[in-house]
Amino acid sequence: MLLATLLCYAGFTALCLSMSRHHGELLRSKLSVKRGRLLKVLGWALLCLSLSSALSADGWGLALVQWFAALMASALLLVFLIPFRPRLALILAAAGLLLSPVAAFNQLLV
């Protein structure tokens, strides 16, 4: 569930950054069309990857429940972090991405 959560959070952050208003608010720079598209693809890819990692960790019933929980929890965390601790919101996403290979390796071992 850890890997799925990390990927969900990073995926939502990418999707959030692909919207010009949030991009400006978080990174204080203008969003180019190309970059926006790239972030959108990245975000959706991470969400898909998170679903597949959840499904590979447990039986599909429990895996789906866990994935939805990870999805909702990470989205709630992100949305309520952005107005109060915008930097932390981004740092968490970066840390999540960096940690995800470790979590993936860990998931393979168990």
Next chain:
Amino acid sequence: MKEGFRQAMAWLHTWIGLIFGWLLFAIFLTGTMSYFKAEINRWTHPEIPVRSVPAAASMERAQGYLQQNAAGAPRWFISLPDDREPALEVMWQAPGQEGRRGFMRKSLDPQTGEEIQTRSSMGGEFFYRFHFQLQMPHPWGRWLATAAAMLMFIALITGIITHKKIFKEFFTFRPRKGQRSWLDGHNAIGVLALPFHLMITYSSLVIFMSMVMPASIIASYGDNIQAFYADVFPSTNGAKATGTPAPLTPLMPVLSAAQGQWPDGTVGRIVVNNPGDANATVAVFRSAADSVIHDNGVALIFNGVSGALQTSPTPRSGPMLVSGAMYGLHIGEFAGPLLRWLYFVFGIAGTAMIGTGLVMWLAKRQVKHAKTGVLPLELRLVHVLNVAGMAGLMVAVAAFFWANRLLPVGLAERSDWEINAFFSVWGLTVLHALLRNGRQGWREQLALGAVLFAGLPVLDVVTGGDYLLASLQQGDWVLIGFDLTALVTGVFMAWGATKFRPVAPVVAATADAQSAARKSRQPDIDNGQLEGEVN
């Protein structure tokens, strides 16, 4: 045309939300608490020790106890201790009595097999029962709760239709902007946890399917509702006693035979039908923690005299699995600690969604009366119900736990007195909200709740410090976890209370915009920006 439809949906959302909001708030809050029903039970019965006793040994103790104390009973129920419920629970039907009244229930120490002398308290069971029975006589509470669930479902659907910018404002929350922030918060909590809200609401309708959606049952079974239940719960259909006595088989080998059938599962409940009779059967149920799909009807049935396996459960049909999954998802018995906490968080999110909606309804209508500062009767009523229905309910919950620790252990009908304390305090908060003015009502009730909740850990240390210490020495986190959760709740309510500081109206508009929105003394609320709710 399209806008007309949206407006109609917004109207429905607004008025369902108002009329059933307070009831749904209470249902959601108590339901959220019920995810920790076993943990609340631990705190309200601190006398129950934590033991790790092998299942087989506790089984032997249970059989010994029941043979001594419930020999003539038509049915025994045994729940083995597990991670969350450390006591060995036995229950039996008193001979010659049918229905719910005749049940006796005892908690045993799995190590000694003796009754644990605990204080009498409903504990988490009270909140769990209130969640769907609303402390009303059967079946009215269930009907009302089910009606509320149906309307909650409609409110969710109409809410989605009303919300114009689900994707555009998916990540949007703008704090400190008065009504804007309340709507943002309401939308964000609603949309981001929407899978949970839809699941919990729809599954509640499935759980009470025979009440709300009887058409499918009647279509297949006609008037014979009993046949429907017999199909759903095949294993509780015990054979009649013959009257010929025969010794009951030792239950320990039965248990290990059942465990052999479920190599990766655990045994939950054991039901012995007609113990001591030649026609005795032993039904062994799987623990609800094993699978997302909750099924009360599947059991291994053993012969009660020879101990041989009689019938294995037949595989369930697709629709049964779906309804079992709905049930299982709703009650979350399968969830481990992390997932259980997430369930709790999403439950709070649902509660907060309802609460923010109620606050917004009033805030919008108060704007018109900001100049005079006097509310018309109907708005005043909504205000009183808002304060007592939300802050007051929290105070009443805290009062229940205080009563659990302060009422003398030997008091007659003690568990009823705890419930009386809950409802008396809740009633008093209505009175208080009636008497106090606007912000004061909120501030004082939130502050009282903060003191009561934050005081719970202190009360626990003073009145049950030994139990707390003993559980900590065992490396058990449940009691201290409850205390810490109460503390956090208290701090949160204190924070809420500071938002209602008494301030001059003009200062309120600028310095404390968020709380001013509740009171709506803010002169320039940008109604043009309030998308979504048209009313």
